[in-house]
Amino acid sequence: MSARRGFDTPEYLGRVQRAQAGMAERGLAALLLTTEPEVRYFSGFLTRFWESPTRPWFLIVPVNGDPVAVIPSIGAALMAGTWIRDIRSWRSPDYSDDGVSLLGDTLREIAGAGPVGVPMGHETHLRMPLADWARLQERGLDFRPDGGLMRDLRAIKSAAEIDKIRAICAVAGRAFDRVPEIARAGVPLEEVFRRFQMLGLEEGADWVPYVAGAAAAGGYADVISPAGSEPLRAADVLMLDTGMMRDGYFCDFDRNFSLGPPAPALRDAHARLIEAVDAAAEIARPGATAAELFHAMDRLLTGGQGSDAGRLGHGLGMQLTEGLSLIPQDDTVLQPGMVITLEPGIEVTPGRILVHEEVIVIREGAPEFLSPRAVVEMVELEV
């Protein structure tokens, strides 16, 4: 875990150059960014302080020249430690004008009367109050959709980004290997969640923002519920799915465990999930589409009917989920450097499912697994 933190400046320069090429193609004079991953993508500004919703933060990327940060003064010192040099700040919160005038003036200076791109499409949101957004629009600026530019840029990870995702996948892999230390019959699921987070931290995660899972006999009903106080019991399947972070990048994969020897139906279902991952990985090459990966898995899982979860995998990086979805409607063409999860789910009996997830990066040939792959046989826990 001795890899250095952050990125060298050329990483950010490359991102800005690619963004500027995209802006030029789309006729945009600048990009206005408001969310944590968008601001961090170009600046390297990394802090948990976004957990507080009070203050807005803005980054402007002009079609020529370096990005400009328009941020609360409480963050100016940290931003000054990044490669960003033009930092404009105000004392926030300011109820009369919480950065809107400063942002408007800066946008006018940078973009003139030119169009300013804002991420407006699927998965995005604007992290500022709607009332302030209305005030900003009254200043005669020309805001337009970014045309998917941010999504396209972030979809393809650099070697340095892939290294960070590989590192946090390894951390989570070691935590999964140690689950038999913390989970056995009689331990409440909420205690398993808590101890599993501790294992992740001990193995090198900076944060554990996401643990989901379930435990039930014959498969579980749902994979997004919080853990309850019911103890694990013999014959349960325990699933743990985690999004841990290190240096600002996520992993997202899961493991299934059996409390004692699994019933044949569960063993078969788990084997089918591993086969589905194999089937998707087999065709996960540059040129294949997200939809093709969906169908390769869905054929094995439902005979082609699809499921209510809606997708069988997704992009991954600075967010737990980002970018493409493995659904029939997503015709995104895979390219080298895309990091995606393969997340098949199978119904064991009506209302009882098993899900499995791994992380791959698309390469020129076969994909590389960034998560240490699960084996066909579920790991057995003590009963």
Added chain:
Amino acid sequence: MSARRGFDTPEYLGRVQRAQAGMAERGLAALLLTTEPEVRYFSGFLTRFWESPTRPWFLIVPVNGDPVAVIPSIGAALMAGTWIRDIRSWRSPDYSDDGVSLLGDTLREIAGAGPVGVPMGHETHLRMPLADWARLQERGLDFRPDGGLMRDLRAIKSAAEIDKIRAICAVAGRAFDRVPEIARAGVPLEEVFRRFQMLGLEEGADWVPYVAGAAAAGGYADVISPAGSEPLRAADVLMLDTGMMRDGYFCDFDRNFSLGPPAPALRDAHARLIEAVDAAAEIARPGATAAELFHAMDRLLTGGQGSDAGRLGHGLGMQLTEGLSLIPQDDTVLQPGMVITLEPGIEVTPGRILVHEEVIVIREGAPEFLSPRAVVEMVELEV
């Protein structure tokens, strides 16, 4: 830690009734809510799944009748476990229509041509893509600001909410008590952050979304930076500030530690912070304003000049920070049940600060401290 999870249905019925009274006053036919705390406030829908930005989630609170959830099908089972009965769902992500038609139809059915309130003011954001928001507006619905209704409702906590905040403050208090186990000269700050999160989990936190802090001789420069690999050294002041969660509610307070005996200037500065908390707590009664608490502290800290951090405390609850700010411009009148932090900061030497934070709830008489108060002398760590 045996307190039961969640709330009984009457808690939610009371929230809905108060919201409906506020809607009636403001002439609103319904409220449209899109963010995690807003949806959870009325429904009790609690999941870490919001960490994924992919899917939008909506809750509609009509001026008469029960709330209606319009959510992705992946969350329908969990929502059905709450008291909400009218749950409408679609298979998300759907690139052609990610819930917009279903939401629009439902709003039309519930609100008719009446105005629909949306939180648009300070600290709010709309958690859905701007392009979908534009499509929704094209349906002829009459969206208006909620007039601060959500902010006002959430500002005053029920007894059951206060119990949850008290419980997580106690968890963090026990973790702070154990800091000498994990922090001493030679331990890198990032390792302290990691081990401190583990202590919080071991003591009963469900999640530790926020740890900030710093360590430096003579005071620290900044309180939002991530931890680095530099080891703690003799004469450092270590500050740890944490927002841990249990059952959906946050604590937010900090502690300062001294690596060996503190220098007189640091000892004095820390004592001044404790005095500032005392001064604010002394006047923190119903009828006092947020600004008055600011001034009570600021007089002791800067002689009345204010600081760049911008505020000396804030509301707390389902979010790490929410609602009022202790700033000169905030004339919010304190009322029983408001939970706020008192967060004085003091400059020890130019560019070197100490900050301190405690959590109180406003009562009819003197406020109750929900965080176990720090003592005047900083706890000393081994050197």
